[in-house]
Amino acid sequence: MALPDELAAQILESFNLCYDRFLSITRESGQRFVNADWLGVQVASRERLQIYDGRVAQISNKLRKQKDCLEVELWRAIKQSYQQQTVNSPCRELAESFYNSTYGKMFHHQFLTPPHAFVWAGGPPPEKDAPLHHYRLVGVxxxxxxxxxxSSSGFIDNWHDKAADIEQLTVLLRKQLERFPGIPTLEILKPIFYRNKGAYMVGRLxxxxxxxxxxxxxxxxxxxxxxxxxxxxxRDQVSILFGFARSYFMVDIPAPSSVVAFLRHLLPHKSDAELYSAIGCLKHSKTQFYRHYLHHLEHSSDQFDIAPGIPGLVMSVFTLPSFDVVFxxxxxxxxxxxxMSRQQVKAKYRLVKQHDRVGRMADTQDFANFRFPKRRLSDALLAxxxxxxxxxxxxxxxxxIIKHLYIERRMVPLNLYLDQASESQASAALIDYGWAIKEMAAANIFPGDLLLKNFGVTRHGRVIFYDYDEVCYLIDCNFRRIPEPLYPEQEMQAEPWYSVAENDIFPEEFATFVTTHLKHRQVLQQxxxxxxxxxxxxxxxxxSLRGHFEEFYPYPESCCFKNHKKSELSSE
Structure with missing residues (x-):
């Protein structure tokens, strides 16, 4: 029989290999940015997403060959040993989530109880200050x-116009000082945050x-x-930058808890689950979400119920009013x-997970054997x-217990939002809906189903797509004009007078298909x-076929230093 210490060490070794590779891909981000290697950015993002599940599968298969590992009670001792072996790890919280994933894979996400798995944290990571540059704005x-x-960015040899940017940054710093009664301190994280075509120096005054x-x-x-x-x-600008509809940052974080602690200062209303997700630690984000969910259940009494809106044809959707997600x-x-089949639907959600979501597609997390207290489900939902x-x-x-489900941030469905909105609010939402479609198209994504009910409105007023069962790559579509009828009677026929292949799409039909509301249609057409x-x-x-990567700015043009030429597809 293998000793628990040996088995725990095997799991920890697998995690270390996983996270070392994660950081290795991440550390190449600066060179990709300098080289403007945007294809490399996309490839690296996909590769990094696939590392974790591959390592979990490898270690799980290895442990299954050791017969004793299939005894649930052995895992009490394995967990205790693993907890001791990770006590000084700078990424202890991630290591515990990796253990949970391995244990879940071994037992099909059953028996997830505190004695066997890290339902709650085994202990805090070692205290470590975030790596910061400090600037005291006095005396210099x-x-x-x-x-x-x-200069601290490391890009100074590749700068376009260093003097001009220094001058404009100086003016902005002087203006920011007016917001403070005393002399403030500026702190900027040393690791730079990379995403798509952008690099971000993240700090606070x-x-x-x-x-x-x-x-x-x-x-x-x-x-x-x-x-x-x-x-x-x-804060609202930064909240959108770190929003749930954007791809994950690449940031060199050997001790992620210290960076998350710093981000809490900037975004106090975001949960740790959201912050870990933003920096690419997706599995630990799920761990944090589940802990938050359990804590919320203990401190609430409302019932899960069917989500408002038009029922979907592929998904049953429900929510807990006091909790800001949908299931x-x-x-x-x-x-x-x-x-389509169930597997095809799952493939669509994976496609979106691995793609650039350009601030227009909600992130999803999928869970297996997710548990709900039966007494908290409404009769209508249970039925x-x-x-x-x-x-x-x-x-x-x-x-x-639901064998498989997706969790997304709850938004107001666009069709319901328009029902309650003023004329100006409705116009703004519809204009942004158009931008959402255009920005997804520029990222080589066609939503498939453009109905308003498949889009939501965030608290910032942004329109986000969230229903992925018909999503596809734009380059796989065949966009056509509707042929002219040969004679007038053809237009009166129930069936089209022209042939329609599987991937044929007729944009002329969008206006009448999307909405029957005349004013809403006029806004879109205008x-x-x-x-x-x-x-x-x-x-x-x-x-897209030429390999062009569009620029998407996660901030308004009013924040920009220069009048850079924006893409015609930019909504900002």
């Missing part, structure tokens, strides 16, 4: 401090009683060099218009699950007329 000319800040974010946004234009594009100093369960049978997804649920006297033109879609397609 602000221009000198601005130069020191930009603070004094005894006041603190404001200070995020320097860098871009690298081919043929021009690195430049400061914007500086973000408001999505794949139905056993789909509506007649949905010619709905029994009717629409009986193969996905198991019931005991006090639990409802601000986004090209959405209804096949030629526009073909032009966007051709860019």
């Amino acid at each position: 000319p602000l221009g000198t401090i601005a130069e020191q800040i930009l 603070f004094s005894e009683h006041i603190s404001h974010p200070f995020i320097i946004c860098l871009i690298n234009r081919e043929g021009e060099g690195v430049m400061v594009d914007a500086v973000l100093t408001e 999505k369960v794949i139905r056993d049978k789909f509506g007649p218009s949905k010619g 709905e699950l029994r009717q629409t997804a009986p193969s996905s649920i198991t019931e005991t006297h006090d639990l409802v 601000y986004h007329p090209n959405l209804f033109e096949a030629d526009w879609w073909k032009q966007v397609q051709s860019k």
Whole structure:
């Protein structure tokens, strides 16, 4: 029989290999940014997402060959040993989540109890200060401090116009000082945050009683060099930068808890689950979410119920009013218009997970054997699950266990939002809806189903897509004009007078298909007329086929230093 210490060491070794590779890919981000290697950015993002599950599968298969490892009670001792072996690890919390994943894989996500798994943290990671640059804004000319800040990026040899950016950063620092009664301190994290075509120096300005974010946004234009594009100093701006509809940052974090602790100062309303997700620690984000969920259940009494809105044909969706997420369960049978399988639906959600979400597609987390207290489910919800997804649920006297589900941030469905919105609010939402479609298209994504009910509105007023069962790559679509009828009677026929292949899409139909509301349709046609033109879609397609990577700015143009030329697809 293998000793628990040996088995725990094997799991920990597998985690260390996993996280070493994670950091190795991440540490190449700076060179990809300098080289403007945007294809490399996309490839690295996908590769990094796949490391974890591959390592969990490897160690699980290895342990299964050791017969004793299939005895659940042995894992009490394995967990105790693992806890001792990770006590000094700078990424102890991630190591515990890796253990949970391995244990869950071994036992099909059953028996997840505190004696066997880290349902709750085994202990805090070793205390470690975040790696910071400190600038005391007194006694030194602000221009000198601005130069020191930009030099600390490591890109100074690749700068486009260093003097101009120093001058503008100096002006901004002077303006920010007016917000503080005393002399503030500027702290900037040493590791730079990379995502898509951007690099971000993340910091804060603070004094005894006041603190404001200070995020320097860098871009690298081919043929021009690195430049400061914007500086973000408001929490709402930073919240969108770290939003749930964006891809994960690449940031060199050997001790992630110290970086998360710093980010809490900037984003006090975001949970640790959201912050770990933003920096790419997705599995620990799930661990943190589940702990938050259990804690919330203990301190709330409302019931889970069917989510407001038009029921989906593929998913049953429910929510807990006091909790800001929705739970999505794949139905056993789909509506007649949905010619797809359960596995195809899962593949669509994986596609979005691994793609650049450009701030327009909600992140999802999937869970296996997720447990709900039966007494907290409304009668209507329980009846709905029994009717629409009986193969996905198991019931005991006090639990409802769902074999597989997705969790997303809760938003107001766009169709419901428009029902309650003023005319100006409705127009703004519809204009942003058009931008959402265009920005996804520029990222080589076609939503498939453009109905308003498949989009949501965030607290910042942004329109986000969240229903992925028909999503596909834009380059796989065939955009066509509707052929002219040969004679007038053809237009009156119930069936189209022209052939329609599986991937054929007719943008001319979008306006009538998306909404029957005349004013809403007029807004879309006024601000986004090209959405209804096949030629526009073909032009966007051709860019993707040429390997063009569009620029997406996660901040308004009003924050920008220079009047950089924005893409015609930018909503900002």
